[in-house]
Amino acid sequence: MMHDTEISDVVLAAGQGEHWALTELFRAYQPRLLRYLRSQCPEAAEDIASEVWIGVARTIGNFHGDEAGFRGWLFTIARRRLIEHRRRMARQRTQALPRDLFETPSPLADGGDPAGALLDRVGAQGAVDELVAELSPEQAEAVLLRVVAGLPVDQVAEIMGRSPGSVRVLCHRALRRLAIQLGGEVRTA
Amino acid sequence: MTVDRDALWADMVQFDPPTADRVWDGDVSDPDAPGWYGQLGDLIHRARGPAETDELVDEPVLVDTMRRASLGAALVALPRRPQVRTVGRVVAMKATAAVTAVSMVGVAAAATTGIVASVVVPAFNEKVLPAIQAHVLPAEETLDPPRDAGGPPSATSLHPDDPGCTTDGVVCTAPGAPVVVGPAPASALTTAIAAEPTSDAPSTSTTASTTASTATTEAVSAVPAPVVAADPAPVDAAPVDPGPVDATPFVEPAPDPAPADPPPADPPPADPAPVDPAPVDPPRSDPAPVVPAPVDPPAADPGAAAPAPVDPGPPSTPPGSPDPGAAAAVATPGPPVQAAARAPAPTPAADAAASVPDPTPAADAAVDADPTPGPPDHAAAHAPAPAPGPPHDAAHAPNAATPTPGPPDHGAANAATPTPGPPDHGAANAPTPTPGPPDHAAVPGQPG
Numbered sequence: 001m002m003h004d005t006e007i008s009d010v011v012l013a014a015g016q017g018e019h020w021a022l023t024e025l026f027r028a029y030q031p032r033l034l035r036y037l038r039s040q041c042p043e044a045a046e047d048i049a050s051e052v053w054i055g056v057a058r059t060i061g062n063f064h065g066d067e068a069g070f071r072g073w074l075f076t077i078a079r080r081r082l083i084e085h086r087r088r089m090a091r092q093r094t095q096a097l098p099r100d101l102f103e104t105p106s107p108l109a110d111g112g113d114p115a116g117a118l119l120d121r122v123g124a125q126g127a128v129d130e131l132v133a134e135l136s137p138e139q140a141e142a143v144l145l146r147v148v149a150g151l152p153v154d155q156v157a158e159i160m161g162r163s164p165g166s167v168r169v170l171c172h173r174a175l176r177r178l179a180i181q182l183g184g185e186v187r188t189a
Numbered sequence: 190m191t192v193d194r195d196a197l198w199a200d201m202v203q204f205d206p207p208t209a210d211r212v213w214d215g216d217v218s219d220p221d222a223p224g225w226y227g228q229l230g231d232l233i234h235r236a237r238g239p240a241e242t243d244e245l246v247d248e249p250v251l252v253d254t255m256r257r258a259s260l261g262a263a264l265v266a267l268p269r270r271p272q273v274r275t276v277g278r279v280v281a282m283k284a285t286a287a288v289t290a291v292s293m294v295g296v297a298a299a300a301t302t303g304i305v306a307s308v309v310v311p312a313f314n315e316k317v318l319p320a321i322q323a324h325v326l327p328a329e330e331t332l333d334p335p336r337d338a339g340g341p342p343s344a345t346s347l348h349p350d351d352p353g354c355t356t357d358g359v360v361c362t363a364p365g366a367p368v369v370v371g372p373a374p375a376s377a378l379t380t381a382i383a384a385e386p387t388s389d390a391p392s393t394s395t396t397a398s399t400t401a402s403t404a405t406t407e408a409v410s411a412v413p414a415p416v417v418a419a420d421p422a423p424v425d426a427a428p429v430d431p432g433p434v435d436a437t438p439f440v441e442p443a444p445d446p447a448p449a450d451p452p453p454a455d456p457p458p459a460d461p462a463p464v465d466p467a468p469v470d471p472p473r474s475d476p477a478p479v480v481p482a483p484v485d486p487p488a489a490d491p492g493a494a495a496p497a498p499v500d501p502g503p504p505s506t507p508p509g510s511p512d513p514g515a516a517a518a519v520a521t522p523g524p525p526v527q528a529a530a531r532a533p534a535p536t537p538a539a540d541a542a543a544s545v546p547d548p549t550p551a552a553d554a555a556v557d558a559d560p561t562p563g564p565p566d567h568a569a570a571h572a573p574a575p576a577p578g579p580p581h582d583a584a585h586a587p588n589a590a591t592p593t594p595g596p597p598d599h600g601a602a603n604a605a606t607p608t609p610g611p612p613d614h615g616a617a618n619a620p621t622p623t624p625g626p627p628d629h630a631a632v633p634g635q636p637g
Contacts, residue, residue, distance in 0.1 A: 017260040022252045030248070031240035050251055057255035124244075127235030146213050147233050153206070171213060172203040175229075179199060182225035 002028050007067040015061035026053065029074055035128045036075065036148050040082055040141070048085055052078045072155045075145060079159055134181045139174040142167050195223035 002010065002024070013021035033052065037045035055077050063073060128148060132140035138160075145156040146167075153171075157164040198221060202209050211217045215233035217226060299305050 014255075015259060017256050019252060019256055022255045022259070023248070026248055026252055026255070027240065027245060030251075031244040032237070034244045035236065046247065050247065050254070053251050053255050054258045057258040058261075060259060124235055124238040124241055127232045127238075131229075131232045131236055143213070148236050150237065152210070168203065168206070168209065171209065172199070175202065175212065176196075176199050178229055179195060179223065179225050182228045 002067050004066040007070055011060060011063055011070065014057070015063075022057065025056075029071070031124070032148050032150070033074065033078055035125055036144050037078060037082065038125055039128050039132055039144055039148070041085060044085055048078065048081045051081050055081070068151070068155070071149060072151055072159065075149045075151065076159050131178070134177055135174050139170050139177070142170040143174045146171060195225070198223055 010021045010024050014025055030049065030053075034045055034049050037048050037052075041048060052074070056074060063070065065073070128144070131147065132143055135143060141160065142156060145151050145159060146153070149156075151159070153164045153167050157167040160167065162170075202212055208217070208219075212226070212229075213233065215230040215237075217230065299309075
């Protein structure tokens, strides 16, 4: 994350193709972007992230705003690329298998370190996955944008094409479900 | 029915946006918060944790790609003309389609309603056709009365005084007007030469004979069309340099079949020949005699017209026999004078060619002044044929100089041979002996 004071300079330099500025932006926002995409589309998160960054580089010269605005712009592009990817996949009628089945053997299968597997689970992506595991897609998307992207309700509502009240309801329902998931007892009449 | 305390907290959070925001930021430190919120807060903090190694693996490649994309985007963003062109094409196609559709609908509507047959055709017949007939048929215009008589001035019959007319009156072209190369001009000249002078003899530029009948003129005018078209070269030269042009054509020695034939039939064949003559021209085109303007007035003077002796007349040469000495000088009184017409105006050049030692205007005057009536001057009829333009007149002029077996032109004979003789009938046709601009066509012996 960057401050508003430096984001303008970085964005301006990135628009001129400055390598350092692009690197700064990538390092600041790539982790959260990738977590969001991995949570929504694990099989193509990296590819979609690459497309998002190329799109940002092409049009960053036209961007004007603060840091929150840049974040919202970045995740807006990411969400659109994600939707496009889903449409492509729907037309292709193929289902990619999870990459873990081929590349990442079970940490415990060949006598691996259980601590490492635990650390992976408690890592950032593990936390994101656990956070949205029991949520509906809409709730999960709202929570991801709200938590991972760090966007306020109004901006999330704008990205999702909903009203702020609708987003609040989605987040409230997600909260109640998380309460049940995390062991709380939320009983209603 | 009981409501759990944690559920009540969750519901309250919903109606307190700041608290809800803090919940999702993991910053709630409410002592009344349920226990599970601790775990949720931990997940949120972990999800927002710093970058991990696997998340930045693609940094070098992606940053380079982003750099190229940013530079390429800047370059690509500049030209937008292809899009504009595409939009222009689309707009043009749509406009064309719209025009086509409208026109087709209009035609279909007109055909359906019958407006074409009921309105358009009658209007065309009433207004357009008459206008076309009035302007497209030049022969009819040529028959119109001269301007002096009240008729409208037309390009076909220019008055000598009008700008663009040569002094000798043989060549009349409006200044700046396109050179005449069609049947219309030929007929126009015909009119100018033959039909002109009934009412205004002195001022008329051309021939002489009032007697040139309209019928003859028409007949001639109908013929000349091809003749004019066949000889474009002289036509072009005429407007540029009228003086020399007049002289040049007269030199034409080409044999004129016309003399033997009746007037109307002659012109067509006679024309082509006169056009060619390069070799003969130079001598005839002697510039000295060509300058007729100042000399003419005296020639027209009736007093000077007296010289009857100038007219050789029939005695000099038997009728029908060509005069070896002077080409045009066949002096046979019987038939109408064709030579004079052929030499419409045997300009001074013709005289020179005929080696007339006496270039005095007397001969010319005699011809013009001869008031004696006589048969219609066929010369006038013949003149039209060559007349399509100034050059043609000049072309026919040589005929006067060349021996013509046909009826002798007394005027020409007089000019060619000083021998006295009967008055030139061709000249006699001149309507009025009153002084005026000399009729070059009728005056073969006009001095230079």
